[in-house]
Amino acid sequence: xxxxxxxxxxxxxxxxxxxxxxxxxxxxxxxxxxxxxxxxxxxxxxxxxxxxxxxxxxxxxxxxxxxxxxxxxxxxxxxxxxxxxxxxxxxxxxxxxxxxxxxxxxxxxxxxxxxxxxxxxxxxxxxxxxxxxxxxxxxxxxx
Amino acid sequence: xxxxxxxxxxxxxxxxxxxxxxxxxxxxxxxxxxxxxxxxxxxxxxxxxxxxxxxxxxxxxxxxxxxxxxxxxxxxxxxxxxxxxxxxxxxxxxxxxxxxxxxxxxxxxxxxxxxxxxxxxxxxxxxxxxxxxxxxxxxxxxxxxxxxxxxxxxxxxxxxxxxxxxxxxxxxxxxxxxxxxxxxxxxxxxxxxxxxxxxxxxxxxxxxxxxx
Numbered sequence: 001x002x003x004x005x006x007x008x009x010x011x012x013x014x015x016x017x018x019x020x021x022x023x024x025x026x027x028x029x030x031x032x033x034x035x036x037x038x039x040x041x042x043x044x045x046x047x048x049x050x051x052x053x054x055x056x057x058x059x060x061x062x063x064x065x066x067x068x069x070x071x072x073x074x075x076x077x078x079x080x081x082x083x084x085x086x087x088x089x090x091x092x093x094x095x096x097x098x099x100x101x102x103x104x105x106x107x108x109x110x111x112x113x114x115x116x117x118x119x120x121x122x123x124x125x126x127x128x129x130x131x132x133x134x135x136x137x138x139x140x141x142x143x
Numbered sequence: 144x145x146x147x148x149x150x151x152x153x154x155x156x157x158x159x160x161x162x163x164x165x166x167x168x169x170x171x172x173x174x175x176x177x178x179x180x181x182x183x184x185x186x187x188x189x190x191x192x193x194x195x196x197x198x199x200x201x202x203x204x205x206x207x208x209x210x211x212x213x214x215x216x217x218x219x220x221x222x223x224x225x226x227x228x229x230x231x232x233x234x235x236x237x238x239x240x241x242x243x244x245x246x247x248x249x250x251x252x253x254x255x256x257x258x259x260x261x262x263x264x265x266x267x268x269x270x271x272x273x274x275x276x277x278x279x280x281x282x283x284x285x286x287x288x289x290x291x292x293x294x295x296x297x298x299x300x301x302x303x304x305x306x307x308x309x310x311x312x313x314x315x316x317x318x319x320x321x322x323x324x325x326x327x328x329x330x331x332x333x334x335x336x337x338x339x340x341x342x343x344x345x346x347x348x349x350x351x352x353x354x355x
Binding site: 044045046048054055056057058095096098 | 226228229230232233235236239271273274275276334
Protein backbone atom coordinates (compact mmCIF):
# COMPACT_ATOMS: atom_id res chain seq x y z
CA UNK A 1 0.00 0.00 0.00
CA UNK A 2 2.75 2.42 0.99
CA UNK A 3 4.55 1.60 -2.24
CA UNK A 4 1.48 2.53 -4.29
CA UNK A 5 1.27 5.85 -2.51
CA UNK A 6 4.97 6.54 -3.16
CA UNK A 7 4.61 5.62 -6.83
CA UNK A 8 1.50 7.78 -7.05
CA UNK A 9 3.29 10.77 -5.52
CA UNK A 10 6.30 10.25 -7.84
CA UNK A 11 4.09 9.94 -10.91
CA UNK A 12 2.10 13.05 -10.17
CA UNK A 13 5.42 14.81 -9.54
CA UNK A 14 6.66 13.78 -12.99
CA UNK A 15 3.40 14.85 -14.63
CA UNK A 16 3.61 18.17 -12.81
CA UNK A 17 7.19 18.74 -14.01
CA UNK A 18 6.29 17.65 -17.54
CA UNK A 19 3.36 20.02 -17.67
CA UNK A 20 5.64 22.79 -16.43
CA UNK A 21 7.72 22.44 -19.62
CA UNK A 22 7.27 25.51 -21.73
CA UNK A 23 5.85 25.27 -25.23
CA UNK A 24 9.35 25.78 -26.65
CA UNK A 25 10.76 22.93 -24.61
CA UNK A 26 7.94 20.67 -25.72
CA UNK A 27 8.49 21.66 -29.34
CA UNK A 28 12.21 20.99 -28.95
CA UNK A 29 11.75 17.49 -27.52
CA UNK A 30 9.21 16.61 -30.20
CA UNK A 31 11.61 17.71 -32.98
CA UNK A 32 14.62 16.11 -31.30
CA UNK A 33 12.98 12.70 -30.70
CA UNK A 34 11.64 12.39 -34.25
CA UNK A 35 14.97 13.65 -35.56
CA UNK A 36 16.92 10.94 -33.77
CA UNK A 37 14.87 8.23 -35.55
CA UNK A 38 15.41 9.89 -38.95
CA UNK A 39 19.13 10.22 -38.21
CA UNK A 40 19.43 6.50 -37.46
CA UNK A 41 17.71 5.45 -40.68
CA UNK A 42 18.97 8.06 -43.14
CA UNK A 43 22.26 9.54 -41.88
CA UNK A 44 24.02 7.18 -39.48
CA UNK A 45 25.57 4.72 -41.96
CA UNK A 46 27.67 7.52 -43.43
CA UNK A 47 28.08 10.04 -40.62
CA UNK A 48 28.34 7.47 -37.81
CA UNK A 49 26.45 6.76 -34.59
CA UNK A 50 28.34 9.55 -32.80
CA UNK A 51 28.44 11.90 -35.80
CA UNK A 52 32.13 11.07 -36.14
CA UNK A 53 32.17 10.83 -39.96
CA UNK A 54 34.74 8.61 -41.70
CA UNK A 55 38.33 9.81 -41.94
CA UNK A 56 38.60 12.22 -44.90
CA UNK A 57 35.78 10.55 -46.83
CA UNK A 58 32.78 11.71 -44.81
CA UNK A 59 32.80 14.84 -42.63
CA UNK A 60 31.93 14.68 -38.93
CA UNK A 61 28.88 16.53 -37.58
CA UNK A 62 30.68 17.64 -34.44
CA UNK A 63 31.88 21.06 -35.64
CA UNK A 64 29.49 23.48 -33.92
CA UNK A 65 31.18 26.48 -35.54
CA UNK A 66 30.48 25.11 -39.02
CA UNK A 67 26.87 24.27 -38.13
CA UNK A 68 26.38 27.79 -36.75
CA UNK A 69 28.08 29.58 -39.65
CA UNK A 70 26.20 27.68 -42.33
CA UNK A 71 22.89 27.48 -40.46
CA UNK A 72 21.00 28.81 -43.50
CA UNK A 73 22.64 26.28 -45.82
CA UNK A 74 22.16 23.06 -43.87
CA UNK A 75 18.62 22.35 -45.12
CA UNK A 76 19.81 22.87 -48.72
CA UNK A 77 22.66 20.38 -48.23
CA UNK A 78 20.27 17.76 -46.85
CA UNK A 79 17.63 18.23 -49.55
CA UNK A 80 19.83 18.76 -52.62
CA UNK A 81 23.12 17.16 -51.61
CA UNK A 82 26.44 18.87 -52.26
CA UNK A 83 29.66 18.37 -54.16
CA UNK A 84 31.32 21.55 -52.95
CA UNK A 85 34.72 21.40 -51.29
CA UNK A 86 34.07 22.07 -47.62
CA UNK A 87 36.27 22.67 -44.59
CA UNK A 88 35.05 21.09 -41.39
CA UNK A 89 36.95 20.79 -38.10
CA UNK A 90 40.13 21.93 -39.88
CA UNK A 91 39.96 19.25 -42.58
CA UNK A 92 39.01 19.58 -46.23
CA UNK A 93 36.36 17.27 -47.71
CA UNK A 94 35.89 16.97 -51.44
CA UNK A 95 33.41 14.12 -51.71
CA UNK A 96 29.82 14.20 -52.79
CA UNK A 97 26.81 14.06 -50.53
CA UNK A 98 23.70 12.60 -52.09
CA UNK A 99 20.36 14.38 -51.80
CA UNK A 100 18.19 12.97 -49.01
CA UNK A 101 14.55 13.01 -50.01
CA UNK A 102 12.78 14.30 -46.89
CA UNK A 103 9.84 16.67 -46.40
CA UNK A 104 10.65 20.03 -44.74
CA UNK A 105 9.26 18.99 -41.38
CA UNK A 106 11.59 15.98 -41.25
CA UNK A 107 14.57 18.08 -42.35
CA UNK A 108 13.79 20.39 -39.41
CA UNK A 109 13.60 17.41 -37.05
CA UNK A 110 16.86 15.83 -38.16
CA UNK A 111 18.68 19.20 -38.10
CA UNK A 112 17.38 19.80 -34.58
CA UNK A 113 18.78 16.40 -33.61
CA UNK A 114 22.22 17.03 -35.21
CA UNK A 115 22.40 20.58 -33.85
CA UNK A 116 21.87 19.28 -30.32
CA UNK A 117 23.84 16.01 -30.35
CA UNK A 118 27.51 15.03 -30.60
CA UNK A 119 28.51 17.94 -28.36
CA UNK A 120 26.49 20.56 -30.29
CA UNK A 121 24.03 22.78 -28.42
CA UNK A 122 22.45 25.07 -30.97
CA UNK A 123 18.73 24.86 -30.20
CA UNK A 124 15.70 24.03 -32.29
CA UNK A 125 15.45 24.31 -36.08
CA UNK A 126 11.79 24.83 -36.96
CA UNK A 127 9.92 23.73 -40.10
CA UNK A 128 9.34 27.42 -40.87
CA UNK A 129 13.09 28.11 -40.83
CA UNK A 130 13.70 25.12 -43.11
CA UNK A 131 11.05 26.31 -45.61
CA UNK A 132 12.69 29.77 -45.58
CA UNK A 133 16.17 28.33 -46.11
CA UNK A 134 15.01 26.08 -48.92
CA UNK A 135 13.53 29.05 -50.80
CA UNK A 136 17.02 30.59 -50.90
CA UNK A 137 19.28 27.63 -51.81
CA UNK A 138 22.11 28.42 -54.29
CA UNK A 139 21.30 25.22 -56.02
CA UNK A 140 17.82 23.83 -56.31
CA UNK A 141 18.59 20.74 -58.33
CA UNK A 142 19.55 17.48 -56.66
CA UNK A 143 23.05 16.33 -57.60
CA UNK B 144 19.61 -34.29 -50.73
CA UNK B 145 18.08 -35.16 -47.34
CA UNK B 146 20.69 -37.86 -46.95
CA UNK B 147 23.44 -35.28 -47.49
CA UNK B 148 22.00 -32.94 -44.91
CA UNK B 149 21.73 -35.74 -42.36
CA UNK B 150 25.32 -36.67 -43.17
CA UNK B 151 26.58 -33.12 -42.73
CA UNK B 152 24.72 -32.71 -39.44
CA UNK B 153 26.09 -36.05 -38.20
CA UNK B 154 29.61 -34.97 -39.17
CA UNK B 155 29.14 -31.61 -37.45
CA UNK B 156 27.95 -33.35 -34.27
CA UNK B 157 30.90 -35.72 -34.46
CA UNK B 158 33.38 -32.89 -34.90
CA UNK B 159 31.88 -30.70 -32.23
CA UNK B 160 31.92 -33.56 -29.75
CA UNK B 161 35.65 -34.06 -30.42
CA UNK B 162 36.41 -30.42 -29.78
CA UNK B 163 37.89 -29.59 -26.44
CA UNK B 164 36.10 -26.57 -25.00
CA UNK B 165 39.24 -24.50 -24.43
CA UNK B 166 40.60 -24.82 -27.97
CA UNK B 167 38.30 -23.18 -30.47
CA UNK B 168 38.56 -24.06 -34.17
CA UNK B 169 36.74 -22.27 -36.91
CA UNK B 170 34.50 -24.25 -39.28
CA UNK B 171 35.48 -24.78 -42.91
CA UNK B 172 32.74 -23.64 -45.28
CA UNK B 173 31.94 -24.73 -48.82
CA UNK B 174 31.74 -28.06 -50.63
CA UNK B 175 34.03 -30.91 -49.69
CA UNK B 176 34.98 -34.12 -51.43
CA UNK B 177 36.52 -37.30 -50.15
CA UNK B 178 39.38 -38.32 -52.39
CA UNK B 179 40.78 -41.84 -52.08
CA UNK B 180 44.31 -42.48 -53.27
CA UNK B 181 47.02 -45.04 -52.78
CA UNK B 182 50.14 -43.94 -50.92
CA UNK B 183 52.94 -46.53 -50.43
CA UNK B 184 50.53 -49.38 -51.15
CA UNK B 185 48.04 -48.13 -48.56
CA UNK B 186 44.64 -46.68 -49.36
CA UNK B 187 44.12 -43.27 -47.72
CA UNK B 188 41.13 -40.99 -47.86
CA UNK B 189 41.67 -37.25 -47.93
CA UNK B 190 39.10 -34.49 -47.67
CA UNK B 191 39.44 -31.85 -50.36
CA UNK B 192 37.84 -28.55 -49.44
CA UNK B 193 36.47 -25.85 -51.68
CA UNK B 194 38.95 -23.02 -52.18
CA UNK B 195 38.83 -19.53 -53.71
CA UNK B 196 39.67 -19.94 -57.43
CA UNK B 197 42.47 -18.13 -59.26
CA UNK B 198 41.92 -14.44 -60.05
CA UNK B 199 43.74 -11.48 -61.54
CA UNK B 200 42.97 -7.88 -60.64
CA UNK B 201 44.72 -4.51 -60.26
CA UNK B 202 45.17 -2.77 -56.88
CA UNK B 203 45.04 0.93 -55.92
CA UNK B 204 48.74 1.32 -56.83
CA UNK B 205 48.17 -0.06 -60.36
CA UNK B 206 49.99 -3.32 -59.48
CA UNK B 207 48.67 -6.56 -60.90
CA UNK B 208 47.40 -8.78 -58.07
CA UNK B 209 46.61 -12.47 -58.44
CA UNK B 210 45.75 -15.21 -55.95
CA UNK B 211 49.52 -15.93 -55.87
CA UNK B 212 50.10 -12.59 -54.11
CA UNK B 213 47.96 -13.91 -51.24
CA UNK B 214 49.76 -17.22 -50.89
CA UNK B 215 50.44 -17.95 -47.23
CA UNK B 216 48.14 -15.13 -46.09
CA UNK B 217 45.06 -15.08 -43.94
CA UNK B 218 42.79 -12.47 -45.50
CA UNK B 219 39.42 -10.76 -45.22
CA UNK B 220 37.49 -10.00 -48.41
CA UNK B 221 34.53 -7.77 -49.13
CA UNK B 222 32.70 -6.20 -52.09
CA UNK B 223 31.97 -2.47 -52.31
CA UNK B 224 32.07 0.59 -54.55
CA UNK B 225 33.40 4.06 -53.75
CA UNK B 226 30.22 5.99 -54.57
CA UNK B 227 27.99 3.70 -52.52
CA UNK B 228 25.65 5.92 -50.52
CA UNK B 229 24.22 3.27 -48.23
CA UNK B 230 26.16 0.54 -46.43
CA UNK B 231 29.75 0.92 -47.72
CA UNK B 232 30.78 3.75 -45.36
CA UNK B 233 29.68 1.78 -42.31
CA UNK B 234 31.37 -1.37 -43.68
CA UNK B 235 34.68 0.39 -44.11
CA UNK B 236 34.36 2.25 -40.81
CA UNK B 237 34.16 -1.23 -39.24
CA UNK B 238 36.88 -2.66 -41.52
CA UNK B 239 39.20 0.11 -40.27
CA UNK B 240 39.06 -1.59 -36.85
CA UNK B 241 40.22 -4.85 -38.46
CA UNK B 242 42.94 -2.94 -40.36
CA UNK B 243 44.19 -1.11 -37.27
CA UNK B 244 44.30 -4.35 -35.27
CA UNK B 245 46.34 -6.33 -37.80
CA UNK B 246 48.12 -3.81 -40.04
CA UNK B 247 51.52 -4.67 -38.59
CA UNK B 248 50.94 -8.43 -38.65
CA UNK B 249 52.84 -10.25 -41.42
CA UNK B 250 50.70 -12.76 -43.35
CA UNK B 251 47.50 -10.77 -43.01
CA UNK B 252 45.64 -8.84 -45.72
CA UNK B 253 42.34 -7.20 -46.51
CA UNK B 254 41.02 -7.13 -50.09
CA UNK B 255 38.06 -5.00 -51.12
CA UNK B 256 36.72 -5.74 -54.60
CA UNK B 257 34.94 -2.88 -56.34
CA UNK B 258 31.80 -3.97 -58.14
CA UNK B 259 31.76 -0.74 -60.17
CA UNK B 260 35.06 -0.89 -62.13
CA UNK B 261 33.77 1.61 -64.69
CA UNK B 262 33.78 4.41 -62.13
CA UNK B 263 36.31 3.00 -59.67
CA UNK B 264 39.48 3.31 -61.75
CA UNK B 265 42.94 2.88 -60.19
CA UNK B 266 43.30 6.63 -59.38
CA UNK B 267 39.78 6.70 -57.87
CA UNK B 268 40.66 3.71 -55.66
CA UNK B 269 43.97 5.34 -54.65
CA UNK B 270 42.23 8.54 -53.69
CA UNK B 271 39.61 6.55 -51.72
CA UNK B 272 42.37 4.64 -49.88
CA UNK B 273 44.23 7.89 -49.11
CA UNK B 274 41.12 9.53 -47.70
CA UNK B 275 40.39 6.46 -45.63
CA UNK B 276 43.93 6.75 -44.23
CA UNK B 277 45.22 3.51 -45.75
CA UNK B 278 48.89 3.19 -46.73
CA UNK B 279 51.20 0.25 -47.48
CA UNK B 280 50.16 -3.20 -48.64
CA UNK B 281 47.91 -4.56 -45.90
CA UNK B 282 44.64 -3.39 -47.49
CA UNK B 283 44.22 -3.64 -51.24
CA UNK B 284 41.34 -2.18 -53.22
CA UNK B 285 41.00 -4.37 -56.30
CA UNK B 286 39.58 -3.53 -59.69
CA UNK B 287 39.02 -5.79 -62.68
CA UNK B 288 36.51 -7.00 -65.21
CA UNK B 289 33.04 -6.80 -63.75
CA UNK B 290 32.18 -10.36 -64.86
CA UNK B 291 35.33 -11.65 -63.13
CA UNK B 292 34.46 -9.91 -59.87
CA UNK B 293 30.87 -11.11 -60.00
CA UNK B 294 31.96 -14.65 -60.75
CA UNK B 295 34.51 -14.60 -57.94
CA UNK B 296 31.85 -13.37 -55.49
CA UNK B 297 30.03 -16.67 -55.95
CA UNK B 298 32.98 -18.63 -54.63
CA UNK B 299 32.95 -16.52 -51.45
CA UNK B 300 29.40 -17.78 -50.79
CA UNK B 301 28.11 -14.22 -50.81
CA UNK B 302 25.01 -13.23 -52.65
CA UNK B 303 26.00 -12.29 -56.19
CA UNK B 304 25.97 -8.48 -56.53
CA UNK B 305 22.87 -7.43 -58.41
CA UNK B 306 21.83 -4.27 -60.16
CA UNK B 307 18.37 -2.88 -59.70
CA UNK B 308 16.40 -0.81 -62.17
CA UNK B 309 18.29 2.37 -61.31
CA UNK B 310 21.63 0.68 -61.93
CA UNK B 311 22.43 1.10 -58.29
CA UNK B 312 24.37 -1.81 -56.93
CA UNK B 313 23.02 -3.84 -54.09
CA UNK B 314 25.23 -6.08 -52.10
CA UNK B 315 24.97 -7.65 -48.73
CA UNK B 316 27.92 -6.15 -46.87
CA UNK B 317 29.55 -9.45 -45.90
CA UNK B 318 33.12 -9.75 -44.67
CA UNK B 319 34.61 -13.17 -45.53
CA UNK B 320 37.46 -14.69 -43.57
CA UNK B 321 39.81 -16.77 -45.75
CA UNK B 322 42.58 -19.00 -44.41
CA UNK B 323 46.10 -19.65 -45.76
CA UNK B 324 44.80 -22.57 -47.87
CA UNK B 325 42.22 -20.10 -49.26
CA UNK B 326 39.22 -21.81 -47.72
CA UNK B 327 36.28 -19.77 -46.36
CA UNK B 328 36.38 -19.90 -42.54
CA UNK B 329 33.82 -17.27 -41.58
CA UNK B 330 31.21 -14.83 -42.85
CA UNK B 331 30.23 -11.69 -40.93
CA UNK B 332 27.83 -8.79 -41.41
CA UNK B 333 30.22 -5.91 -42.10
CA UNK B 334 27.61 -3.33 -41.09
CA UNK B 335 27.37 -4.72 -37.53
CA UNK B 336 30.18 -3.65 -35.17
CA UNK B 337 29.49 -6.66 -32.88
CA UNK B 338 30.01 -9.16 -35.71
CA UNK B 339 33.16 -7.31 -36.77
CA UNK B 340 34.53 -7.64 -33.21
CA UNK B 341 33.87 -11.38 -33.50
CA UNK B 342 35.74 -11.39 -36.83
CA UNK B 343 38.77 -9.82 -35.09
CA UNK B 344 38.66 -12.57 -32.43
CA UNK B 345 38.26 -15.27 -35.12
CA UNK B 346 41.31 -13.97 -37.01
CA UNK B 347 43.35 -14.40 -33.81
CA UNK B 348 41.96 -17.94 -33.42
CA UNK B 349 42.81 -18.75 -37.03
CA UNK B 350 46.36 -17.43 -36.58
CA UNK B 351 46.94 -19.93 -33.77
CA UNK B 352 46.19 -22.79 -36.20
CA UNK B 353 49.42 -21.97 -38.00
CA UNK B 354 51.63 -21.79 -34.93
CA UNK B 355 53.53 -25.04 -34.89
